[in-house]
Amino acid sequence: MIKLFLLDLDGTLTEDRNSTAIDVDAINAIRTLQNNGIKVGLVSGNSYPVLRGLYTYLNLNGGFVAENGCIVFFEGQKYRVCKIMDKNILNEFRSLFKLKDTWQNDYRECDFGFTPAILTDNMVEWAKSRGLYIRSSGYAVHIAYKPAGKGVGVKKLLELQGLRKEEVAAIGDSLTDIEFFNEVGLKVAVGNADEELKSIADFITTNKSGKGVKEFVTKLLRGEINV
Ligand SMILES: O=C(O)COP(=O)(O)O
Numbered sequence: 001m002i003k004l005f006l007l008d009l010d011g012t013l014t015e016d017r018n019s020t021a022i023d024v025d026a027i028n029a030i031r032t033l034q035n036n037g038i039k040v041g042l043v044s045g046n047s048y049p050v051l052r053g054l055y056t057y058l059n060l061n062g063g064f065v066a067e068n069g070c071i072v073f074f075e076g077q078k079y080r081v082c083k084i085m086d087k088n089i090l091n092e093f094r095s096l097f098k099l100k101d102t103w104q105n106d107y108r109e110c111d112f113g114f115t116p117a118i119l120t121d122n123m124v125e126w127a128k129s130r131g132l133y134i135r136s137s138g139y140a141v142h143i144a145y146k147p148a149g150k151g152v153g154v155k156k157l158l159e160l161q162g163l164r165k166e167e168v169a170a171i172g173d174s175l176t177d178i179e180f181f182n183e184v185g186l187k188v189a190v191g192n193a194d195e196e197l198k199s200i201a202d203f204i205t206t207n208k209s210g211k212g213v214k215e216f217v218t219k220l221l222r223g224e225i226n227v
């Protein structure tokens with residue numbers, strides 16, 4: 001039985017990929033889910049303050065994971081599970097690749113985002129040589145010290161709640177959700193997700209992003225998803 005539903009934010013809870021408008025139907029759907037006793041949480045590459053605010057105002061109860069796995073929040077407590085980023089590494093990345101800092105970098109500790117969200121082979125090589133995690137969410141290129149990635153944060157969040165993988169469902173859109181999916185029992189990709197994520201999903205929604213969230217939640221509550 002699913003006890004916790006974890007959602008990616010950008011491209012999943014929004015109206016579309018590349019949009020930051022949260023889909024109101026998706027909000028209503030997750031509220032109904034919580035009212036039916038299933039906890040709801042967020043797992044995102046966004047910074048801690050952004051997610052803390054959103055989590056509060058969406059009135060969620062299943063905790064959240066910020067900074068692509070590096071920061072975990074549950075029941076009033078914040079946990080940092082990755083190494084703090086070295087400013088020299090950020091400066092090296094900036095000078096080598098000329099990407100733009102995302103506005104949330106002022107509020108980050110471990111995982112930093114840059115735009116445009118296009119990952120090149122040179123960036124991957126550089127990250128490898130520095131022992132860094134690097135991925136594009138479709139919104140930004142993210143770098144952090146390894147071990148990082150949404151999986152490390154999700155693992156911690158499940159431990160804090162005493163939940164088994166099989167009791168948790170996840171929904172996402174991008175390659176940053178691969179590690180997230182590896183830590184849960186039921187993996188759902190929105191209809192417009194990256195092909196690689198779809199290839200490891202148990203369920204792919206017909207609809208894109210937020211409308212896909214609504215579609216999955218409706219099916220789950222009707223008992224139409226076999227878990
Ligand atoms: O922070 C980003 O770049 C994307 O965030 P997401 O993990 O919510 O899709």
Ligand SMILES: [Mg+2]
Binds near residue numbers: 173174
């Ligand atoms: Mg996303």
